[in-house]
Amino acid sequence: MQLQVQFNMKQELYKYILGIADNSLILGQRLGELTGHGPTLETDIACTNISLDLFGQVRSYFQYAAKIAGDGRTEDNIAMLRKEREYVNVLLVEQPNTNFAYTMARQFLFDVYHLAFLSELEKSKDLTLSAIAKKCIKEVRYHERFSSDWIKRLGDGTEESKAKMQEAINDLWTYTDELFHQTEADKAMVSEGIGVDVTKLKDAYYKQVNEVLEIATLKIPESKYFQKGGKKGIHTEHLGYLLAELQYMQRTYPNMEW
Amino acid sequence: MSKNWPLWEIFVRSKNGLEHRHFGSLHAADAEMALVNARDVYTRRNEGVSIWVVESKNIIASNPEHNGEMFEPAQDKVYRHPTFYDLPDEVKHM
Numbered sequence: 001m002q003l004q005v006q007f008n009m010k011q012e013l014y015k016y017i018l019g020i021a022d023n024s025l026i027l028g029q030r031l032g033e034l035t036g037h038g039p040t041l042e043t044d045i046a047c048t049n050i051s052l053d054l055f056g057q058v059r060s061y062f063q064y065a066a067k068i069a070g071d072g073r074t075e076d077n078i079a080m081l082r083k084e085r086e087y088v089n090v091l092l093v094e095q096p097n098t099n100f101a102y103t104m105a106r107q108f109l110f111d112v113y114h115l116a117f118l119s120e121l122e123k124s125k126d127l128t129l130s131a132i133a134k135k136c137i138k139e140v141r142y143h144e145r146f147s148s149d150w151i152k153r154l155g156d157g158t159e160e161s162k163a164k165m166q167e168a169i170n171d172l173w174t175y176t177d178e179l180f181h182q183t184e185a186d187k188a189m190v191s192e193g194i195g196v197d198v199t200k201l202k203d204a205y206y207k208q209v210n211e212v213l214e215i216a217t218l219k220i221p222e223s224k225y226f227q228k229g230g231k232k233g234i235h236t237e238h239l240g241y242l243l244a245e246l247q248y249m250q251r252t253y254p255n256m257e258w
Numbered sequence: 259m260s261k262n263w264p265l266w267e268i269f270v271r272s273k274n275g276l277e278h279r280h281f282g283s284l285h286a287a288d289a290e291m292a293l294v295n296a297r298d299v300y301t302r303r304n305e306g307v308s309i310w311v312v313e314s315k316n317i318i319a320s321n322p323e324h325n326g327e328m329f330e331p332a333q334d335k336v337y338r339h340p341t342f343y344d345l346p347d348e349v350k351h352m
Contacts, residue, residue, distance in 0.1 A: 046295070
């Protein structure tokens with residue numbers, strides 16, 4: 001009985017870590033697509049830097065997850081050999097780089113959440129997760145500063161940049177509520193003092209996002225209809241294409257290493 | 259878009275105690291963006307602990323066409339280097 005409980009907790013912890021790491025993995029991959037395609041040399045490098053930060057974080061999480069699984073799985077297996085339905089990232093991070101306004105809006109809507117999330121994860125009873133959070137938070141503080149800055153610049157910029165940024169915010173808004181949905185793994189880990197109760201981050205999130213939108217002279221979307229499903233593995237059509245690229249090398253040359 | 263952004267000169271201090279050195283130049287809409295861009299372009303491999311940015315137009319440079327009168331007269335005046343003096347043995351570390 002005792003063993004069974006321990007086994008279940010390990011399973012939940014494993015799923016919980018994937019829930020955190022998949023967001024960074026998929027967003028990192030999206031940003032990586034901009035390598036060599038950013039609007040200017042400077043923003044191109046900035047986006048790739050953020051992407052590399054996220055991949056670095058992902059490695060820490062998946063190495064830990066592989067250790068917990070303890071069945072020979074490696075960080076690469078976990079990152080690259082799951083099927084689409086087994087990825088549990090939020091829908092927000094898989095949305096495409098439609099234009100620079102979308103890229104920055106997606107980044108901003110995620111960064112504000114990510115920073116608040118890591119500030120709480122720092123306090124986790126799980127010392128590995130707490131240590132990873134402490135390391136990541138400096139990077140994410142910069143990401144949040146960078147993307148907030150671009151929201152303000154483009155929102156309070158020219159007529160065209162404002163229209164594009166407003167469109168991006170309006171379109172991506174529908175994916176924000178999912179950030180605060182609890183999974184079963186979340187609930188189990190919150191009760192253990194390991195996980196973050198994301199429902200408690202919601203009010204502060206919208207307050208902060210709205211403040212930035214106001215400075216950017218953008219309208220706060222009024223839509224109350226929100227998309228969800230990513231955390232359960234039900235994704236938008238965009239994820240499949242992203243995974244095809246992400247997984248290509250591992251599937252073509254199984255077990256390859258850099 | 260980038261065509262309209264002004265050019266900035268970037269100076270980076272590699273370590274505390276060293277001077278800021280010119281690292282290169284980049285485009286940015288204003289000083290704050292220049293700092294952020296400089297961070298991303300020039301210090302992502304742990305190259306620095308401090309950054310200065312100066313808009314390129316604020317740097318007054320000598321004209322290469324004037325190099326003749328500016329610098330050549332100094333070339334044949336080796337006696338301006340203090341290498342011709344016999345120093346007494348008591349003077350050390352010169």
